Amino acid sequence: QAVVTQEPSLTVSPGGTVTLTCASITGAVTSAYYPNWFQQKPGQAPRPLIYSTNNKYSWTPARFSGSLLGGKAALTLSDVQPEDEADYYCLLYFGGAQVFGGGTKVTVL
Amino acid sequence: EVQLVESGGGLAQSGGSLRLSCMVSGFTFSQYSMNWVRQAPGKGLEWVSYISSSGDTIYYADSVRGRFTISRDNAKNLLFLHMSSLTVDDAGVYYCARDRRVDEPFESWGQGTLVTVSS
Numbered sequence: 001q002a003v004v005t006q007e008p009s010l011t012v013s014p015g016g017t018v019t020l021t022c023a024s025i026t027g028a029v030t031s032a033y034y035p036n037w038f039q040q041k042p043g044q045a046p047r048p049l050i051y052s053t054n055n056k057y058s059w060t061p062a063r064f065s066g067s068l069l070g071g072k073a074a075l076t077l078s079d080v081q082p083e084d085e086a087d088y089y090c091l092l093y094f095g096g097a098q099v100f101g102g103g104t105k106v107t108v109l
Numbered sequence: 110e111v112q113l114v115e116s117g118g119g120l121a122q123s124g125g126s127l128r129l130s131c132m133v134s135g136f137t138f139s140q141y142s143m144n145w146v147r148q149a150p151g152k153g154l155e156w157v158s159y160i161s162s163s164g165d166t167i168y169y170a171d172s173v174r175g176r177f178t179i180s181r182d183n184a185k186n187l188l189f190l191h192m193s194s195l196t197v198d199d200a201g202v203y204y205c206a207r208d209r210r211v212d213e214p215f216e217s218w219g220q221g222t223l224v225t226v227s228s
Binding site for chain 2: 034036038040045046047048051052055057087089091093096097098099100101102103
């Protein structure tokens with residue numbers, strides 16, 4: 001099945017901004033792949049953050065935003081807070097199969 | 110309140126079988142497609158299988174096709190995953206997750222059930 005790639009790790013300072021990306025080896029990521037983003041903290045189930053490229057849930061912090069950037073899906077965390085330290089996973093839809101990226105560990109330091 | 114509660118995890122022998130269940134409440138189960146997602150220890154998330162609301166459309170990840178079977182009982186609000194020919198690579202936490210729409214998958218998750226496979 002298709003491979004979806006993310007940065008393995010990123011470090012950001014409190015109050016800073018960081019952008020996570022999600023690429024497909026099959027080519028450019030478009031809205032047709034319905035990019036989704038999930039946050040997971042240790043010992044917890046994943047929590048959805050963004051669906052269908054840039055749509056937020058009621059619980060999604062306003063400082064989080066999704067987009068398409070240079071043929072990839074992107075998740076931008078602005079004004080990063082210590083509680084944003086977590087693993088972040090993107091998800092792409094391949095017509096029946098869902099494929100997660102390998103995840104990005106975001107460290108707030 | 111939407112709730113998904115997995116059960117059935119435990120220790121299985123390599124080559125053995127296990128059946129996972131996911132009991133749901135707080136919503137009309139028969140109106141939603143469902144999935145199983147797993148996570149090996151210290152690793153990332155892996156989608157395992159999908160079943161449509163009526164059960165007539167099913168998909169599997171290549172890694173489990175032919176060994177795992179997803180099913181549902183809409184009258185009892187239950188989702189199942191029957192796993193056979195287990196290998197050590199199947200070990201991990203298994204989550205059930207609800208789709209709200211095709212572009213809004215895994216919108217609600219259970220807390221997971223742990224599967225351990227001994228060689």
